[in-house]
Every structure is written in structure tokens, then in C-alpha cells.
Amino acid sequence: MTIKLCAEAFSPWAEIAEYERASLEAGAVGACANFIGSMRDNNEGDAVVAMTLEHYPGMTEGALETIEREAVAKWDLLGCVIVHRVGEVRVGEPIVLCACWSAHRKAAFESCRFLMEELKSRAPFWKKETLASGETRWVERNTPGY
Numbered sequence: 001m002t003i004k005l006c007a008e009a010f011s012p013w014a015e016i017a018e019y020e021r022a023s024l025e026a027g028a029v030g031a032c033a034n035f036i037g038s039m040r041d042n043n044e045g046d047a048v049v050a051m052t053l054e055h056y057p058g059m060t061e062g063a064l065e066t067i068e069r070e071a072v073a074k075w076d077l078l079g080c081v082i083v084h085r086v087g088e089v090r091v092g093e094p095i096v097l098c099a100c101w102s103a104h105r106k107a108a109f110e111s112c113r114f115l116m117e118e119l120k121s122r123a124p125f126w127k128k129e130t131l132a133s134g135e136t137r138w139v140e141r142n143t144p145g146y
Helices: 012-023 059-074 105-122
Strands: 002-006 031-038 046-055 077-085 087-090 094-102 125-131 136-138
Touching: 002 012, 002 059, 012 031, 012 077, 012 094, 031 105, 059 077, 059 105, 077 105, 094 105
Parallel strands: 002 077
Antiparallel strands: 031 094, 046 087, 046 125, 077 094, 125 136
């Protein structure tokens, strides 16, 4: 299982490939489900050019580890990865990757959805948007998931 916070842009597909190469037994995996969230150019009707994600080192990783442990306890997983950006994110860049591997698709799909939804509601990240007008504002709520 892997949790990473990145201050620089990352390639979700490279992260998935590297985890598969380094951590999974060939032939054991029957399914991989993933979610990649990217920076949009708008929010609440306004044009957005960037977002800064703040976090508390240690606390944020601890929350993600707890969520990951809960998924592993609930589903028969062979592996999972959470990669999340911190710092400034530009439009079009990936913000988050959740990926889960299992022998069968049901566990992969359900656990990936669980990781993403729990991350959005429980992990301590604070988001400040930079609008096209130059104004900045804190994001007060995430879009609903479940």
C-alpha cells in the first residue's frame, strides 16, 4: 500500500505502472480500478486558473493511512495507492489518484470509490482558488460524492 503527497505535478499512469511493477505479483491481479481527479478551469460559476492545497504534514498522511487501512480491512485487496497534490496546482493537472487492485472487479471498484469519497470528506486538505480575475477564495465545500 502506498500514500504519497506531491508538491510537483505527477503522472497518474506512471504511478500505477510503477506500483504494479514493484509491488504486485504477476498473475494474481484480476482487476484494477482507479480514479484520477484533475484541476478544472471553473468552480461555482467562476473561471479558475490555479488552486493551492494546504495540509498539515503528518496529520494528513495519518488520515490517509487510516482510510487506506479501513479499505484493506473491508475488501480483499492486493494493493492500493493514494497520491495527492499539495501546493499550487494548475488547470489540467492531476490532483489525486486512487487506485485499487484485487482478484475481482467488485472489490476493486467498491474500494476505489470508498477511498476517494472518504478522502474528500475526512482528509485534512484546505483549498484556495485563484480566479481569472486575480481574486483568491477558500473552497468551503467539496462537491457531493456518494
